[in-house]
Every structure is written in structure tokens, then in C-alpha cells.
Amino acid sequence: MFLACELFVPVQAAEAPVPATAVASAEMDQELVLIKDQLLNNKDEATRISAASVLLYKEDPIARALVLDALRQTENPLAQAAVCRALDRSRTDSRLLPNRGEFLQPLIDILGVVEDPGMAQLAAEATLMFTYDQVQAGLEGIAGDSQLPVTVRCNAIYALQLHPDKRAVLRLIALLEDPDGTVASAAGDALNSLGISFPEDAEGRRRAITALEQQGPEAYLQKRLVRSEADIRALRAAVLRWQEYHRSVLDEWYATLADVTAKSGFVGERLKTPEPEVRLWALDRLGELMRGTGKFKLSEETGKTLLSLLSSRNRQVRLKTAQLLARMGELNSAGRLLQQLKVEEDAEVRHEMFVALGSACYSASLESSPFKVPDEVRKETLAWAVRFLNETRPERAKSGAEVIRKLLTQNGLKPEELNTYLTAVAQRYEEATTEANPALRGDLLAVMAGLCAQQSVCRAQATREYSPLFEQALGDSVESIREVAVGGFISIDSAAALKKLRSSMVDDSSSSIRAKLMDLAGEVGGAEDLDLLATKLGTPGEGERAWQVMLKIFNRLGMDAIATWAGAIITSPLQDRLSTEQKLAYFVLVEQRAQGNSRADLLAESRRTIAGLCAASGDFKRAAEYLKLLEDAAATEGEKKGLLSDRLAVCLRWPNLEMACEIVSSRLLASDLTADDPVAQSIESFLAEPPSGVDPNALIKRLTMIKVTEPDGRPGWRELLQRWSKPVARAQESAETEEINN
Numbered sequence: 001m002f003l004a005c006e007l008f009v010p011v012q013a014a015e016a017p018v019p020a021t022a023v024a025s026a027e028m029d030q031e032l033v034l035i036k037d038q039l040l041n042n043k044d045e046a047t048r049i050s051a052a053s054v055l056l057y058k059e060d061p062i063a064r065a066l067v068l069d070a071l072r073q074t075e076n077p078l079a080q081a082a083v084c085r086a087l088d089r090s091r092t093d094s095r096l097l098p099n100r101g102e103f104l105q106p107l108i109d110i111l112g113v114v115e116d117p118g119m120a121q122l123a124a125e126a127t128l129m130f131t132y133d134q135v136q137a138g139l140e141g142i143a144g145d146s147q148l149p150v151t152v153r154c155n156a157i158y159a160l161q162l163h164p165d166k167r168a169v170l171r172l173i174a175l176l177e178d179p180d181g182t183v184a185s186a187a188g189d190a191l192n193s194l195g196i197s198f199p200e201d202a203e204g205r206r207r208a209i210t211a212l213e214q215q216g217p218e219a220y221l222q223k224r225l226v227r228s229e230a231d232i233r234a235l236r237a238a239v240l241r242w243q244e245y246h247r248s249v250l251d252e253w254y255a256t257l258a259d260v261t262a263k264s265g266f267v268g269e270r271l272k273t274p275e276p277e278v279r280l281w282a283l284d285r286l287g288e289l290m291r292g293t294g295k296f297k298l299s300e301e302t303g304k305t306l307l308s309l310l311s312s313r314n315r316q317v318r319l320k321t322a323q324l325l326a327r328m329g330e331l332n333s334a335g336r337l338l339q340q341l342k343v344e345e346d347a348e349v350r351h352e353m354f355v356a357l358g359s360a361c362y363s364a365s366l367e368s369s370p371f372k373v374p375d376e377v378r379k380e381t382l383a384w385a386v387r388f389l390n391e392t393r394p395e396r397a398k399s400g401a402e403v404i405r406k407l408l409t410q411n412g413l414k415p416e417e418l419n420t421y422l423t424a425v426a427q428r429y430e431e432a433t434t435e436a437n438p439a440l441r442g443d444l445l446a447v448m449a450g451l452c453a454q455q456s457v458c459r460a461q462a463t464r465e466y467s468p469l470f471e472q473a474l475g476d477s478v479e480s481i482r483e484v485a486v487g488g489f490i491s492i493d494s495a496a497a498l499k500k501l502r503s504s505m506v507d508d509s510s511s512s513i514r515a516k517l518m519d520l521a522g523e524v525g526g527a528e529d530l531d532l533l534a535t536k537l538g539t540p541g542e543g544e545r546a547w548q549v550m551l552k553i554f555n556r557l558g559m560d561a562i563a564t565w566a567g568a569i570i571t572s573p574l575q576d577r578l579s580t581e582q583k584l585a586y587f588v589l590v591e592q593r594a595q596g597n598s599r600a601d602l603l604a605e606s607r608r609t610i611a612g613l614c615a616a617s618g619d620f621k622r623a624a625e626y627l628k629l630l631e632d633a634a635a636t637e638g639e640k641k642g643l644l645s646d647r648l649a650v651c652l653r654w655p656n657l658e659m660a661c662e663i664v665s666s667r668l669l670a671s672d673l674t675a676d677d678p679v680a681q682s683i684e685s686f687l688a689e690p691p692s693g694v695d696p697n698a699l700i701k702r703l704t705m706i707k708v709t710e711p712d713g714r715p716g717w718r719e720l721l722q723r724w725s726k727p728v729a730r731a732q733e734s735a736e737t738e739e740i741n742n
Helices: 002-008 030-041 045-057 061-072 077-092 100-113 117-129 132-144 150-162 166-175 181-193 202-214 217-255 260-271 276-290 300-311 315-325 334-343 347-365 375-389 394-410 415-434 438-451 459-473 479-492 494-501 511-524 527-534 543-556 559-563 580-596 600-617 620-633 637-653 657-670 678-688 696-704 715-741
Strands: none
Touching: 030 045, 030 061, 030 077, 045 061, 045 077, 061 077, 061 100, 077 100, 077 117, 100 117, 100 132, 100 150, 117 150, 132 150, 132 166, 150 166, 150 181, 166 181, 217 260, 217 276, 260 276, 260 300, 276 300, 276 315, 300 315, 300 334, 315 334, 315 347, 334 347, 334 375, 347 375, 347 394, 375 394, 375 415, 394 415, 394 438, 415 438, 415 459, 438 459, 438 479, 459 479, 479 494, 479 511, 494 511, 511 527, 511 543, 527 543, 543 580, 559 580, 580 600, 600 620, 600 637, 620 637, 637 657, 637 678, 657 678, 657 696, 678 696, 678 715, 696 715
């Protein structure tokens, strides 16, 4: 806010410094009044520091007087601390701080009177904006003044410790001899923190001091830098160990909680803690709860806490919070996200906040949403979307386009407003073409396809805008671009797309495009697509897909159209391209449709084919069932006998000798069996060439056990049994003889 104010206020010409006492009487403009109030009275530390920073860099002498006055105000330590922090940060600011020497004495004065270690530490750190030559007299004078309180002298020792100058170290060494034990001890601690240790004897100390004095400034600074880097590494390692320990304790505690409600409450409390690492842990657990069983429901309190983390000082907390909010359609976060997006300085965090904002606006636009987003927020979001769309980084441009798609497909705008955003996407696509960025072009084409989809309220205008681009992309050399272009035409009109692109279903060099068009034929295709699809049958990787699409088309066709393919399915070349399972799927479909349309001829033909396919593939049980259906529906006695014989042959090959004997028994009930009867011929074939591993004696034994009610009336059957038994008996006798000889 202060920086914004600064941009709109004319910069006054530099004047001579104004004494602090002049501030009260000088006339201040409204902006300075506001900034002064924020510095002196605002409860938020970050706001106070920002106010101090604004005043530091203003060339207005009244502003300088205000900040100097705050630095001297011992009765307002919060304002004093804010100025010290702002001064310390000025060391890394690219802007030049004018007249910085004006702050030297006020900082030395703080160190000379303030006993509070916290305030003194801030003042000491701020003195690093000056060279040691500038602060030497003040700091060394305070540290060595025996009339000052010990705490004040120790604060000055801390300041000496901070300055990377060997003269400061020499002064600390001298203070080791100070009569006050506390001061001497503080000097020793300061030297130890710098990695400097001295012998306790006087001679040893003199040699060490001489060696230090002989070091050049660069050599001393180099050694100090090496020690500092080592200390930093050790400190970071220690921090990581403690963080890992803390996380493990949290994990163990979390694991003991019984249900989602308890875990949600635990996580919500951890989100409120000031430690960034704990907040990050809680955000991870919250994400897990959201991906869980679906029983999780975000509480109102946790929702508020989550939104407050968008302004966290920790970058990772803000980043992870934004990523989590992008998945939370139930939380009304759009307003808060937009507010933070405007002031967010980190590019990556800003991007994630924008993505979350787009998702929030989209969720609010759905009919099921319990809340709505104001039109002003939605329009500002679209403006941000255009900004991201025009960024050079592909992932951000893609995000901008995606948000435009989400907001335009749900909520209608005026045609002229729509055209602005539709054209913006098209123009960015053209720019991506010149940039030779196929990935981004594909992403943008996919967004265009989404805007042309059936559920898009702007599909008519989007279709007019993007159809030429889809047409152009069909001839692109990049496969992924052509695939998205095909998807674009499908979004506009699937039937028209199939008609336009039918030949590509088998001719296109891209397997993914062929697959997409085959799937489209499965949805809207007709009889005219079957011949093309049939050419793909049996092709590795595509044959099964083509067949499934054909089945879908068959399901939509009339009975006569389906029947025309029956012969082709069981003759070359399709017979060789199709598996038994595929052929069965077709004839089962014919059976079902024939049954529903009372087509007895097709019903019988399909069942006969199914029985034959099942028998050929070894599914004798199913083959027998279909033959029984045919037998029951047979119109003539001769047809029944033939089907009965076929069923018997299937049972013998199965082998299911019990069912085979039942068939023979039922046949004998009707009449005698002779050698020319189809049933007898089936048995003859079995005995002549029994299946591997099947003993023909087992069948003969069962046949002889069949009870005939009128034995004298079945002479043919007795003769058959006698004839069949002789070869079996001879074979059995021969086997017994061979066994005895052996």
C-alpha cells in the first residue's frame, strides 16, 4: 500500500535535513500522515517495517525527520525496532539510501543506553550498513566504558562481534583482560563464536595477537568467511535434524487418531502454529485427507486458517496453500486469492495462486455451488488470465488459457466480450507457432476444442473462430498437433468429423489418431464404416479395438444389415483374422437380435454356428447346450435325429459319458438303433478313434447297462452292442496276455 502511495506522490527536491523537533510543526501531506501512523501505531510488524522503508527512501526532508524521530523514540520500541530492521534490509536493497550517515549516531546512542538485548541486537545489526572506521570509536568506547551498565557494554561487544574487521577482534581480545568478569566472559564468548581461541598465558596471547595483526585484511576476511560458512552448514544440518524429529513425532501422534474428524481437528490446530515446517506438515496431511475416503469435510475454522496462510511470510507455505486451494471447490476462496495475487512478488507462488483462483471461480460458476463469485472478481480473473496467457513460459501461458476455458464455458458473456478472450487464445496460438513450441500449441488447441464442446455456452462463436485453425492443424507435421485438431473437429460435430476424417481411421500414420477415430466410429459410425474397420481386423494393437467398434455399430444396425455379415465372418479372409471369441461375440449378437425380431431362420443359423464354434474350441458344454436348443426347436423328425447325433458326438468328445448314455437311452425309447442310424454312427466314430486319454471300455460298459423295456423289440441295438464289445474284448485279452508275458 505504501509503495503504491509513493508512486503517485511527486518527489520533492532534496533539502537540508530537518531537525526532529521540526516534524511536529512542519506541514505534512496526507500521505506522510498515513505512513507515520502506520509506523507508530500499526500492530503488524511487517506493515511497520514497510512504512519505515518507504520513509527511508523518500527525498522529502520531512519524511527523513519522521524516521529519525522514530529511531530516537525510546518510548515506542516497536517503531524503533521497525526502523532498525528497515535499515538493516537497506544493505541488500538495490536503491541507494541517501544521507545514510544521519543514522549512525542514533544507532550508537541506542547501543549506549538500551539494556534490552533484543533492541540492542537490532541496532547492532543495523550498524553493519557502516564501515568499521565509522563505528569503531562509538562501539569500542561503549564496550570499554566501565561507567556504563554491564548489559550495555555486552550489547556493544555483540556489535563488535558482527563487524568483519580484525580491529574489532583485537578489541575483543583486549576486553578479555577487563576487570569486570561478565564483560571479559562476553568477549570470550564472542571470540569463540568467531572460531577464535587464545592461550590463557600472557605470552601465548601476545604471539596470537601478533600473528593476527600481521594478517592482511583479505586473509582475515577469507578465514572468517570459511568459518562462517562452516557454521552455517552445521546449523542447517542441526535444524534439519530437529525438523525431521519434529515431523516424526507429529506423524506418530497423527497415526494414533482414530477417525477423520479427529485428524482434521489435529491438522487444523497445527495450521495455526507459527513454525513454517509444522504448517507445511499440516498442509500435506490436509491434502491426504482430501484424497481419502470422501468423508472429510473442511471445517469453517480450518477454511479461514487456510485462507490466512496465503499471506504467510514463508514462501513454501504460500505456495503449498495455493496448490491445495486449487483442489478445494467447496471453499469460497476467490476473493482472498485475488487480493493476495495482486501483491504477491514471487513468480511461482503467483502462478499457483492464479491457478487456484481460476479453479475457485469455475467451481463457483457451477449450479451445485452454494456460493457465487461477484462479476468484478470474475472479470479481474479473466484479465489475469490474459496476462498469464501472454507470458513466454509455456506452463504459465497454458494456465492462462485453461482459466479462460473454465470461465467461458460456464458463464456467458456478451459477444463482444467473448470475442476478446477467444481472439486472445487464437493469437497466442499463432505466436506459439512462430516460436516453434509444439507442446504449447497442442495445449492451446485443446483449450480451443474445449471451448467448442457441446457443454460450452460459447461454442457457436468459438467454432467460427477456431475451425480454420483446426483445419490448418490437420496438415501439421507434429503428430500431437494433428491429434488435438481431430479432437477439435469432434468437439464441434462428431458425426461431421467422422465423415470428414473417415479415411484417416485406417490411413493416418498416427496410431493415436487412428484409435481416436475408431472410437468415434464406435459412437456415431454406421454400416459405411464397417468395410474400413474390417481391414484392421487381426492387426496387432488395433485388431481388437476395430472389432469392438464393429460390434457397437452392429448393435445400432437393423437385422438385415447385421445378417449380411454372417457369411463373411466365417469365410476367408475375415475368418482367419478373427478369433473364436470374436466370432462368438458376433453370432451371440445375431442370436439376441433374431430372437427379439422373431427371425427363426437367423436364430437357428446363429445357434448352429455358435455350437460349431464352441465345439471346435473345446467348449463342449456350451456346444451341447446350443445343440439341445436347436433340437428342441427342430421342425422335422429327421432334423431332430441329426441334431441328437451331433449332441452325442459332442458329449463323447467332451467326454461326458453319462450325458451320452442318456442321449442313447432316450433314443432307444423311441425306436431301435441300427448301424445306419446317425446316433450309432457317432458311437462308431468315437470307438474307431477315441480322444486321447479316454478308455472306450468305459463307454461300452455304460452302454451295456442301459435298460431297454422291450429287449426283443431292439434287435439292432443287441447286434450293435455285440459288435462293439468284440474289438474291445480282444484288445483287453491281448493287453492281459502281454502283461502275463512281461
